[in-house]
Amino acid sequence: DGGITQSPKYLFRKEGQNVTLSCEQNLNHDAMYWYRQDPGQGLRLIYYSQIVNDFQKGDIAEGYSVSREKKESFPLTVTSAQKNPTAFYLCASSQQGAETQYFGPGTRLLVL
Amino acid sequence: RKEVEQDPGPFNVPEGATVAFNCTYSNSASQSFFWYRQDCRKEPKLLMSVYSSGNEDGRFTAQLNRASQYISLLIRDSKLSDSATYLCVVNKNSGGYQKVTFGIGTKLQVIP
Numbered sequence: 414d415g416g417i418t419q420s421p422k423y424l425f426r427k428e429g430q431n432v433t434l435s436c437e438q439n440l441n442h443d444a445m446y447w448y449r450q451d452p453g454q455g456l457r458l459i460y461y462s463q464i465v466n467d468f469q470k471g472d473i474a475e476g477y478s479v480s481r482e483k484k485e486s487f488p489l490t491v492t493s494a495q496k497n498p499t500a501f502y503l504c505a506s507s508q509q510g511a512e513t514q515y516f517g518p519g520t521r522l523l524v525l
Numbered sequence: 526r527k528e529v530e531q532d533p534g535p536f537n538v539p540e541g542a543t544v545a546f547n548c549t550y551s552n553s554a555s556q557s558f559f560w561y562r563q564d565c566r567k568e569p570k571l572l573m574s575v576y577s578s579g580n581e582d583g584r585f586t587a588q589l590n591r592a593s594q595y596i597s598l599l600i601r602d603s604k605l606s607d608s609a610t611y612l613c614v615v616n617k618n619s620g621g622y623q624k625v626t627f628g629i630g631t632k633l634q635v636i637p
Contacts, residue, residue, distance in 0.1 A: 448627075455529065455612070455627035456569070463622060503568055512557045512616050512623055516568035 416440065417517035419504050424522045426491065426498060434489045434520045436504035443509035445487035449473065450501040450519075459502075462487055463509060491522060499524050526551050529615050531628035539636055542603050546631045548613030549595045558589055558596050561612040563630060569612055572598075603635045 417438040426432045436445065444463045448456040458471030462481040476495025481487055487506075491498045501521050505514040531548045538544045550558075558575040573580055575587040575596045586599040600607055613628035 444623075446625075453533070453629060455629045458625070461622070469622075501566075507623070510623065513559070513571055513574075514625065516570070519568050521566075 417504060417506055417515060419502075419517035419520050421520060422518070424520055425525050426522060427525050429493045431490055431492050432522070434491070434502055434504075434522070436487045436489065436517055437485055438487075438504075438506045438515075438517075439485060440506055440515065441484070442506035442515075443484070444507045444511075445481070446505040446507075446514065447471070447477070447479065447487070447489045448503045448505065450503060456503060459489065498522050528552060528626045529613055529628040531613050531631050533629055533631060535632040535634050537634045537636055538603055540603055540605060542635075543599065543601045544603055544633065545597055545599045546611055546613075546633075547595050547597050548628050548631075549593075550613075550615045550626075551594070552615070552617060553591075553594060555594075555615045555617045557616040559614040559616070560587055560596075560598050561614055561627075563610045563612055565609075569627075572611070600633075603633075605635050605637065608633055608635045 420435045446461045447459040457473050460479040462468035478490045503519045504517040507514045529550050560572040561569040562572045563569040575589045577589045580587045584601045588597045610630040610632045612630045615626045617624045
């Protein structure tokens with residue numbers, strides 16, 4: 414089945430720890446995105462990538478880092494510099510230039 | 526002013542009722558518009574695109590009013606399974622990249 418997978422479903426982070434969220438897609442989409450969703454707020458764009466080995470900061474990139482070494486994969490690292498990381502993280506992908514994005518099931522990050 | 530504004534609700538309606546949501550957007554250069562549905566603790570999924578000529582899919586009708594910069598979603602004969610949060614999404618092409626802005630969502634609760 415084609416789709417987007419994210420893992421883990423739940424992730425716990427200790428103070429000062431970096432954690433990495435996985436996002437994989439087999440839709441052959443060029444573009445991939447990371448969003449953060451907080452209660453009472455719309456999805457906010459963290460990073461996006463339109464092509465392998467290239468990515469751009471979104472609206473709230475501080476405290477996050479990404480890589481795009483393969484077309485299928487776009488992992489997000491939440492660094493210790495992100496002071497309020499508790500949120501629902503959603504990965505999405507789309508065809509290059511397409512208007513519709515398809516989302517993975519999300520990862521809930523909680524701070525211990 | 527937020528780029529995309531929605532009434533967060535909740536809208537509590539009885540089964541069989543007709544319910545309508547509106548969403549306003551501030552950027553007149555916005556080019557394409559969508560409604561996504563998000564179930565509790567799940568990822569958003571595309572519900573339908575929105576056109577000036579209107580778009581109907583079964584019990585759902587979406588409409589765009591460019592002059593007034595709002596889009597609407599009408600749900601007829603509400604079902605219990607329609608209970609979800611409905612996200613208004615506005616796209617603008619920005620240098621070959623689709624800049625996507627999400628509203629905070631309107632929560633619908635259909636009650637028996």
